[in-house]
Amino acid sequence: MTDSATSLHHRVVIAGGGTAGIPVAAALLKADPSLDVAVIEPSRDHYYQPGWTLVGGGDMRAEATRCAEADVMPAKAHWIRDTVAGFDPDANRVDLASGAAVTYDFLVVALGLQLDWGAIDGLKQTLGRNGVTSNYRFDLAPYTHELAQSLKDGDRALFTQPAMPIKCAGAPQKALYLTAATLRKRDVKAEVAFYNQGGAMFGVPAYARELDKVIAGYGATPYFKHSLIAVDGDRREATFDTDDGHVTRGFEMLHVVPPQSAPDVIKHSSLAGDAGWVSVDKNRLTHSRYDNVFALGDCTDTPNAKTMAAIRRQFPVVVAGLRRALGENVSPADDYDGYGACPLTVAHGKVLLAEFRYGGEVVSSFPLDPRKVRRIHWPLKAQFFPWLYWHVMLKGRDWHWPRPKPRPDLSA
Numbered sequence: 001m002t003d004s005a006t007s008l009h010h011r012v013v014i015a016g017g018g019t020a021g022i023p024v025a026a027a028l029l030k031a032d033p034s035l036d037v038a039v040i041e042p043s044r045d046h047y048y049q050p051g052w053t054l055v056g057g058g059d060m061r062a063e064a065t066r067c068a069e070a071d072v073m074p075a076k077a078h079w080i081r082d083t084v085a086g087f088d089p090d091a092n093r094v095d096l097a098s099g100a101a102v103t104y105d106f107l108v109v110a111l112g113l114q115l116d117w118g119a120i121d122g123l124k125q126t127l128g129r130n131g132v133t134s135n136y137r138f139d140l141a142p143y144t145h146e147l148a149q150s151l152k153d154g155d156r157a158l159f160t161q162p163a164m165p166i167k168c169a170g171a172p173q174k175a176l177y178l179t180a181a182t183l184r185k186r187d188v189k190a191e192v193a194f195y196n197q198g199g200a201m202f203g204v205p206a207y208a209r210e211l212d213k214v215i216a217g218y219g220a221t222p223y224f225k226h227s228l229i230a231v232d233g234d235r236r237e238a239t240f241d242t243d244d245g246h247v248t249r250g251f252e253m254l255h256v257v258p259p260q261s262a263p264d265v266i267k268h269s270s271l272a273g274d275a276g277w278v279s280v281d282k283n284r285l286t287h288s289r290y291d292n293v294f295a296l297g298d299c300t301d302t303p304n305a306k307t308m309a310a311i312r313r314q315f316p317v318v319v320a321g322l323r324r325a326l327g328e329n330v331s332p333a334d335d336y337d338g339y340g341a342c343p344l345t346v347a348h349g350k351v352l353l354a355e356f357r358y359g360g361e362v363v364s365s366f367p368l369d370p371r372k373v374r375r376i377h378w379p380l381k382a383q384f385f386p387w388l389y390w391h392v393m394l395k396g397r398d399w400h401w402p403r404p405k406p407r408p409d410l411s412a
C-alpha cells in the first residue's frame with residue numbers, strides 16, 4: 001500500500017474505501033497483483049455499520065464495528081488519503097480537496113450516501129444530548145442503549161424514519177424493537193411510538209404484515225405519513241409534518257434517522273441522474289453514459305435496498321465487468337438481480353431475516369419460511385455476518401453459498 005497522490009494517473013481509480021470500495025480493490029488486486037489500482041479515501045477508520053444496530057441495543061461493543069482503514073486497504077492498492085471534490089468524467093479526471101487531480105482509465109464510484117442531519121431544524125445542536133440519539137452514527141449508537149436503560153415508567157420514546165431511499169430501511173424500526181425489548185426486560189412501562197414518513201412498516205408486503213404484528217406485540221404505536229421536521233432539545237419536543245399539518249410531541253428519548261441523499265460531489269457532477277445518485281445500468285452497474293465508469297453501493301440509483309448485503313452481490317459484477325473492460329479473458333458475472341437483505345432484530349436474540357430482490361420479490365437463502373421470527377438467525381446477524389464482512393467480503397472474496405431462491409408464493 002502506498003500513501004500518496006504522487007502518481008497522477010492510475011489505471012483504475014476507486015472513489016471511496018468503504019463497504020463497497022474495498023472489496024472491489026481487493027478482488028481486482030487478487031486477480032492481478034500488478035494492476036495499478038488507487039483508492040481515494042480520507043477516513044482513518046473503517047466501519048461495519050450494520051453492527052451499529054446491535055451497539056444501540058447493547059448487544060455489541062462499538063469498538064467491534066471499527067478498525068483502522070489501513071488494516072482493510074489491500075497491500076498493493078495506492079491509497080490516496082484525500083477527499084473527492086469533483087468528478088469530470090469527460091476528461092477522465094477526479095479533482096481532490098487538496099487541489100491535486102487524478103486521472104484514470106477506469107473509475108469506480110463507491111462514495112456511499114450523505115446523511116442530511118441539517119435538513120431537520122434544531123437537530124444538529126442537540127444530537128447526543130437531551131435524549132436525542134441515532135444509531136446512524138458510530139459515536140451515538142451507545143447513547144441509544146444508555147437511554148433505553150435510563151427510561152422510567154410513563155416516559156416517551158419516539159423513533160423516526162425519513163423518506164426512502166435510506167441505507168438499511170429496516171434500521172429505524174430495529175432501534176425501536178431492541179429498545180422496547182430492553183424496556184420489557186427492565187419491566188419499565190414507557191410509551192413507545194414510531195413516526196414513519198412512509199405508509200407501511202416495510203417496502204415488501206409479506207414482511208410488512210409480519211412487522212405490523214411485531215410492533216403491536218410491544219404495544220408501540222406506528223404513525224405513518226409523519227415526517228420529522230424539527231427538534232427542540234431543551235424542551236424535548238419533536239415536530240412532524242403530516243397531511244393534517246404539523247404536530248408536536250414531547251419525549252424523553254428520540255431516536256432519529258436523518259433524511260439521506262447522494263453525496264453533494266456526485267449531485268453536482270455529470271455522473272448524476274435526475275435524483276442525484278450515480279446513474280447506472282441496474283444489472284451491470286456500468287454508468288449509463290460513460291463506458292469507463294462503474295458504480296456500486298449506496299451512491300447509485302439502482303432501485304434495490306441500500307445494504308451491505310446488496311454490495312456483497314454487486315461487487316463481483318463490477319469486478320468481472322472491469323476485468324473484461326481491461327481486456328482480460330474472464331466470463332461475465334451473472335447480472336445483479338437487486339438482491340438485498342435486512343436482518344430485522346425484533347428482540348434481543350431474535351431476527352426476522354428479510355431477503356428480497358428487484359420488484360419486491362421475496363427470496364430466501366434457507367428452506368424455511370423467511371417471514372418467521374427465529375432465534376437461529378440471531379447468530380447470523382451478531383456473529384456470522386460480521387465475520388463474513390471482515391474476513392471474506394473485504395478480502396474481495398465472492399461468497400456464493402447459499403443461493404437465495406425465489407419464493408413466488410410470498411411475493412404477492
Ligand code: FAD
Pocket residue numbers: 015016017018019020021040041042043048049050051052053082083084085110111112113135136167168171263265296297298299306307308309310311341342343
Ligand atoms: P460506505 O460504507 O458508507 O462507504 C463510503 C466511503 O466513501 C466512506 O469510507 C467515506 O469515508 C468515503 N467517502 C465519502 N465521501 C467521500 C469523498 N468525497 N471523497 C472520498 N471518499 C469519500 N446493511 C446490511 O446489509 N444489513 C444490515 O443489517 C445493515 N444495517 C445497517 C444499520 C445502520 C445503522 C446503518 C447506518 C447501515 C446499515 N446497513 C446494513 C447498510 C450498510 O452499512 C451500507 O449499505 C453500506 O455500508 C454502504 O456501503 P458504501 O460503500 O456504499 O458506503
